[in-house]
Amino acid sequence: MSTWEETLSQAGCRITESRRAVMTVLAQAERPLVPQELLALGLKLQATLSLVTVYRSLELFEELSLVRRVHQDTKCQGYLLTAAGHRHVLICEKCGRAVEFPGQDDLAALIARVEERTGYQVKTHWLQLRGVCAECQ
Amino acid sequence: MSTWEETLSQAGCRITESRRAVMTVLAQAERPLVPQELLALGLKLQATLSLVTVYRSLELFEELSLVRRVHQDTKCQGYLLTAAGHRHVLICEKCGRAVEFPGQDDLAALIARVEERTGYQVKTHWLQLRGVCAECQ
DNA sequence: TTTACTGCAAAATGTTTGCACAACA
């Protein structure tokens, strides 16, 4: 039983073919996929998969922190499997390939300075980088 | 003639009452506003303003870097006036009030490290903080 | 007076919901 299946079980949710299809597609993806893409690829694994179920699966997975949404200029509905402990995303602007990297410590100083200057109390942060991957350079 | 009007003129665009309304509303806003909100507030300044025009104005303004889109968990269509030279946004999770702050230098070291580790060539970055503003604490 | 801009209506997209049936535990 894989990690995500355990997470689902422990949350009282069932392991279904549809959810397995969505998860498998996400696990094989190198770039953020939108619901429509997930449906198209998922249909190869589960012939009766529907867009509605993709949406509902993503909602559940996001709640359980199994996947994360990636926001980009034009589309904000790309989903990526969550890499444990890692927080930030770097996306290739040519092929869309995404990698995650850790980095919360690097921002501590910056955040402290911003808090002092603005009077805000910073709770969460969100950093996203865009560039060109090794193969597309 | 204000700065945004000059920018529009130089781009060969006209200064219209509708665009003036949208810009005025944005200038007075303390938090990101979505098209619907811009319409509602803009109607007080320009009685014939339409949602279509709000969308078209925002598209133009964004192209000219007069406004920027702010992405949040639930909505990604909030617009904010661009503060010259400043890059990052900090939003209060209680009242929505947003402030911008400079900060590109702080990330240079982090970016250099990520480039080395991933092989990517980083072009742009995007940092957004969420917290509680002084008044909401 | 020219032509960029606007509003309307409608189309195109994207997302959510109600409901009866299916299938996981």
Next chain:
DNA sequence: TGTTGTGCAAACATTTTGCAGTAAA
């Protein structure tokens, strides 16, 4: 066997487009 989950259809929300009239320059 009892729910939870699914697919369908339809509702809903959001964004875009075609077009004729309007108003900036």
